[in-house]
Amino acid sequence: MMDSDLSPQDKKDLDKFIKFFALKTVQVIVQARLGEKVCTRSLSSPTGSDWFNLAIKDIPEVTHEAKKALSGQLPGIGRSMCVEISLKTSEGDSMELETWCLEMNEKCDKDIKVSYTVYNRLSLLLKSLLAITRVTPAYKLSRKQGHDYVILYRIYFGEVQLTGLGEGFQTVRVGVVGTPIGTITLSCAYRTNLAFMSTRQFERTAPIMGIIIDHFVERPFGNMGHMRPCNYRAPGEDEGAYNGVEDSQEVCTTSFSTSPPSQLYCSRLSYQPPVLVGAADFCHPSTLNAANPHQVTTQMGIPGKEGGVPQQVPVQPCHGAQAEHGRVSSCPPADHVPATPSSSGEGAETLSRSIEVKGVSPCDVLETTFTRKVGAFVNKPGTQVTTASLDLPFAAFAPRAYDLEENDPMVQPPESPATSSPLQGSLHSQGSGESGGPAQDDFVMVDFKPAFSKDDLLPMDLGTFYREFQNPPQLASLTIDVSSQSMAEDLDSLPEKLAVYEKNIDEFDAFVDTLQ
Amino acid sequence: MNCRSEVLEVSVEGRQVDEAMLALLHTILLHRSTGKFHYKKEGTYSIGTVGTQDIDCDYIDFSFVRVSSDELDRVIRKAVGEFKDAMGNGTDGMGQISLEFYQKKKSRWPFSDECIPWEVWSIKVNVVNLANEQERQICREKVGEKLGEKVINIVEVINQHEYLPKMPTQSEVDNVFDTSLKDVQPYLYKITFQITDTLGTSKTTWFCAY
Numbered sequence: 001m002m003d004s005d006l007s008p009q010d011k012k013d014l015d016k017f018i019k020f021f022a023l024k025t026v027q028v029i030v031q032a033r034l035g036e037k038v039c040t041r042s043l044s045s046p047t048g049s050d051w052f053n054l055a056i057k058d059i060p061e062v063t064h065e066a067k068k069a070l071s072g073q074l075p076g077i078g079r080s081m082c083v084e085i086s087l088k089t090s091e092g093d094s095m096e097l098e099t100w101c102l103e104m105n106e107k108c109d110k111d112i113k114v115s116y117t118v119y120n121r122l123s124l125l126l127k128s129l130l131a132i133t134r135v136t137p138a139y140k141l142s143r144k145q146g147h148d149y150v151i152l153y154r155i156y157f158g159e160v161q162l163t164g165l166g167e168g169f170q171t172v173r174v175g176v177v178g179t180p181i182g183t184i185t186l187s188c189a190y191r192t193n194l195a196f197m198s199t200r201q202f203e204r205t206a207p208i209m210g211i212i213i214d215h216f217v218e219r220p221f222g223n224m225g226h227m228r229p230c231n232y233r234a235p236g237e238d239e240g241a242y243n244g245v246e247d248s249q250e251v252c253t254t255s256f257s258t259s260p261p262s263q264l265y266c267s268r269l270s271y272q273p274p275v276l277v278g279a280a281d282f283c284h285p286s287t288l289n290a291a292n293p294h295q296v297t298t299q300m301g302i303p304g305k306e307g308g309v310p311q312q313v314p315v316q317p318c319h320g321a322q323a324e325h326g327r328v329s330s331c332p333p334a335d336h337v338p339a340t341p342s343s344s345g346e347g348a349e350t351l352s353r354s355i356e357v358k359g360v361s362p363c364d365v366l367e368t369t370f371t372r373k374v375g376a377f378v379n380k381p382g383t384q385v386t387t388a389s390l391d392l393p394f395a396a397f398a399p400r401a402y403d404l405e406e407n408d409p410m411v412q413p414p415e416s417p418a419t420s421s422p423l424q425g426s427l428h429s430q431g432s433g434e435s436g437g438p439a440q441d442d443f444v445m446v447d448f449k450p451a452f453s454k455d456d457l458l459p460m461d462l463g464t465f466y467r468e469f470q471n472p473p474q475l476a477s478l479t480i481d482v483s484s485q486s487m488a489e490d491l492d493s494l495p496e497k498l499a500v501y502e503k504n505i506d507e508f509d510a511f512v513d514t515l516q
Numbered sequence: 517m518n519c520r521s522e523v524l525e526v527s528v529e530g531r532q533v534d535e536a537m538l539a540l541l542h543t544i545l546l547h548r549s550t551g552k553f554h555y556k557k558e559g560t561y562s563i564g565t566v567g568t569q570d571i572d573c574d575y576i577d578f579s580f581v582r583v584s585s586d587e588l589d590r591v592i593r594k595a596v597g598e599f600k601d602a603m604g605n606g607t608d609g610m611g612q613i614s615l616e617f618y619q620k621k622k623s624r625w626p627f628s629d630e631c632i633p634w635e636v637w638s639i640k641v642n643v644v645n646l647a648n649e650q651e652r653q654i655c656r657e658k659v660g661e662k663l664g665e666k667v668i669n670i671v672e673v674i675n676q677h678e679y680l681p682k683m684p685t686q687s688e689v690d691n692v693f694d695t696s697l698k699d700v701q702p703y704l705y706k707i708t709f710q711i712t713d714t715l716g717t718s719k720t721t722w723f724c725a726y
Contacts, residue, residue, distance in 0.1 A: 037570035042584045042699040044552040044564045053551045055567040055584070121677060127547050128671040130568055130581045135664040139579065172668055175675030 006180050010114045014179060017114070018074050020051045021122045022081050022102055025129060025186065026066040026155060027056050029083045029100050032133035033142040033151045033230040052123035065228060069155040075102050077182050082161070084154040085138050086227060090147065094227075096164035097138040097151075098190035103160070105185065109178030121177040125186055128175045136172065136190045142230060152227035166193040519633045522673050524666050527642040528576075529655050533603060535573040536663060537596040537639065541615055541707075542571070542582035543667050544637050545592070547674045548617060549583050549702040553693070555686040566700055577660035580667065585700045595707040602711045603643055613709040614638045619681050620691040620704065629691075631706075634679055637670075 006014070031038050040055035050056070066081075075081045080103040088094040112118055133139060142151045162169060174186040501508070528536045551564030567584030582589065596613070603611045615637045621630040646652050681703065684692045693701045 037572065037579075039569040040567035040584060042551070042565060042567040044699050045554065046551065046562045046564055050565040053563045053565055055565045124547060124674065124677075127566075127568075128675060131543050131546065131667050131671055134570065134579050134581055135667050140577070143579075173675075174671060177677075 005110065006114075010180070014114045014118065014181065015074055017119055017122060018179075018184070019070075021126070021184070022070065022075055023058075023063055023066050024051055024054070024056050024126055025081075025100070025102055026083055027058055027062055028126060028129050029085070029133055030059065030062045030153050030230055031057070032130075032139060033085055033153065035142050035145045035151065035230065052119065052126050054123060054126055056126070061228070065155050069157045071157070073157065075157075075184070076104050077106055079104075079158060080160050081155070081157050084156070084161075084164075085142075085230070086152045086154070087138075087141060087145075087149050088152055088227070089149045094152070095194075096166075096191060097141065098136055098188055099160065099162055099165065100188045101160050101186070103185050103187075104182040107178065107183045108180055109183070110180055112178055112180060114180065118177060118179050122184075125175045125177055125184075129186060132172060132174050132188065136188055137192075137194075138190065145230070151230040153230055154227050162189050165189055165191045168192050519636055520673075520678055521636045521638070522669075523638045523640065524669060525640040525642070526659070526662055526666065527644055528659050529646055529652060530603075530643050532573075532575045532655070532659055533600045533641060533643060534593075534596055535576050535578070536659060537599065537613055537641070538571075538582075538592060539573065539576075539578060539580040539663050540637075540639055540666055540670070541592050541596070541613075542589075543580055543670050544615055544674075545588065545702055545705075546581060546583050547670070548635075548705070549585075549588070549700045550693070552695075552699065552701050553686075553689060555689075559685070561683075561686070564699070564701075573660075575656065576663065577657045578663045580663070583700050583702075585697060587697045588700060588702065592707075595709075599709045602709065603641070609643050610641065610712040611643070611709060612638055612640045612712075613707065615705060615707055617703045617705050622691065631704075634681065 040057060042055065043050070046053070070081065073079060080101050082102070083100040084096060085098045085100075086094050086096045138151070141149075145151050169189050169191050171187055171189045174188065176186075177184045524540060526536055526540075546568065549566060551566050553561050553563060555561045568581050569584045570579055571582055572579045599611065599613050603609050616633045617635040618631045618633040621632055623629055644655075646655055681692045689695060692704060694704050695701060
């Protein structure tokens with residue numbers, strides 16, 4: 001359908017809906033990867049600032065990034081908006097986890113009503129996005145980010161790039177909404193192969209086309225370039241007020257008509273000054289540790305039931321508004337960011353998550369696997385320490401076969417080189433004075449952190465103890481000093497020994513009697 | 517208008533029944549709830565805002581999003597609690613909990629209003645008993661993955677954009693929506709369940725209307 005078939009008002013409204021849908025999509029995705037639970041309140045009365053009748057907070061930085069990526073354009077046919085989620089370890093290795101794509105194809109729905117049906121379906125699509133963002137594998141990873149890795153996001157506009165997701169990536173479609181100018185589709189492609197490779201394999205080539213966001217801002221994890229951390233928190237958020245409130249304020253569509261033919265149109269809304277909406281509780285993203293910018297502490301705020309800032313409900317923008325047949329009024333959307341009350345409440349905790357090999361609990365097995373993968377980052381080609389789980393797609397979500405430990409060389413070190421007899425093996429030992437030996441060097445062990453190994457009292461940790469004593473020296477009584485004796489000498493000494501035994505035979509017999 | 521019917525099946529351990537049912541029912545209700553309608557003059561109405569919150573399951577490696585409405589949550593929990601009690605604690609069994617969205621059609625006296633379902637979600641639950649902690653641990657993750665698949669299934673169906681009741685006038689709103697809650701407005705729904713006892717294969721149906 002040609003754009004010219006769409007009334008100017010419909011076109012204007014549709015563009016607005018698409019623009020704010022794109023912005024809200026980005027907010028939902030990034031907020032779902034902050035690593036914390038999100039909580040917003042329902043409001044029985046519309047505020048005029050909640051697009052699509054959903055309480056989705058606007059993080060100013062994210063809105064800014066999204067607008068920068070869009071650069072005044074809208075997602076359209078051949079122009080997709082993508083949000084890329086990556087993981088970056090503290091050692092600098094990174095991996096793309098998923099890419100969310102907001103696209104439009106050429107399939108048009110001429111008969112659909114813009115301001116009613118399209119609007120409501122976009123609302124439904126956002127709800128689906130809220131649900132799906134908790135289901136893809138990156139969600140669990142993002143909930144555990146902190147010390148050893150962080151989740152980053154990048155927004156770009158143009159052609160979709162999925163090559164960084166590795167082989168065998170899966171796609172889930174969130175939903176579609178038909179419009180008179182094309183069908184909006186929202187989908188997610190996510191990585192299934194979580195095995196880390198060397199950083200060289202992850203060097204990214206510049207996209208062929210499209211607007212790329214490139215931010216050279218000081219980051220706690222070093223040069224993250226164009227990626228933004230999902231747990232980064234701009235200064236000033238502690239006060240509960242977002243910075244960067246836009247000057248141009250628009251109120252979003254909240255009013256509809258129930259008149260049968262005009263049921264599909266919304267009423268004209270007037271411009272509203274910025275209002276404070278403090279009713280939505282929001283789990284604050286983590287803060288940077290000022291003392292050590294490389295240490296990110298994840299704060300997990302338990303949302304309080306009551307917001308800190310009382311809600312100020314504006315004058316209902318719909319008063320006096322009249323639904324007009326055949327016209328869709330201009331409904332300038334709300335673009336300001338509402339103030340956020342402190343949601344720490346009494347239950348706020350600070351969790352410092354460090355991924356260590358701590359035990360065999362399932363949560364930790366994921367972490368265990370992860371640490372080993374980090375260990376495999378040592379820049380050595382060829383054989384690396386791998387467990388059976390590293391070959392599995394989404395190893396973290398594979399069944400916890402406890403034979404993992406049986407196959408794991410870090411738990412069951414490889415045996416010493418095969419020898420024909422134990423005796424000969426002992427003859428080749430390094431001697432009683434040395435511990436360890438070549439056996440422990442058969443594999444590369446980096447950052448071996450055995451379970452419960454943390455020990456502040458002794459200078460030696462469990463790992464060191466294990467390495468030093470896994471090849472103890474042979475007992476002296478089992479050692480045959482070949483150089484000092486020969487077979488012939490053994491035979492010569494036999495008659496003397498026999499004579500001694502025969503002389504003392506009575507003693508031996510008496511001893512045997514005591515045993516019976 | 518034909519009623520759309522969707523069936524979801526899950527196998528869970530006894531202690532996971534509550535959370536698994538809550539996760540799926542709330543996911544469906546998230547998509548089938550709007551903000552409160554406020555009718556004005558000239559036939560216009562405004563819609564309130566629906567908030568959402570993340571819920572972490574204790575017995576399943578899974579998190580889901582539900583509508584921020586304690587009232588709605590209480591109602592659903594009560595229904596799920598009754599379903600679980602009917603299933604029996606810790607015993608093997610099969611059951612089915614159904615979430616039915618319907619419209620009321622006014623009838624003239626002396627006939628009562630007719631309830632016409634337009635969408636029915638049936639969740640078949642198979643409860644298993646596990647022998648040891650290792651199996652339970654595996655079950656935690658497996659059920660979490662399964663629930664994720666079910667959420668994707670739900671979203672696929674919802675986004676087919678099939679029949680939805682027309683937005684009602686003020687006088688008709690109670691025929692389409694449940695307006696009893698203060699903060700959100702789900703479509704009129706009812707929850708029913710039936711239990712199949714593996715011993716006697718007898719079916720017992722409880723009807724639970726909200």
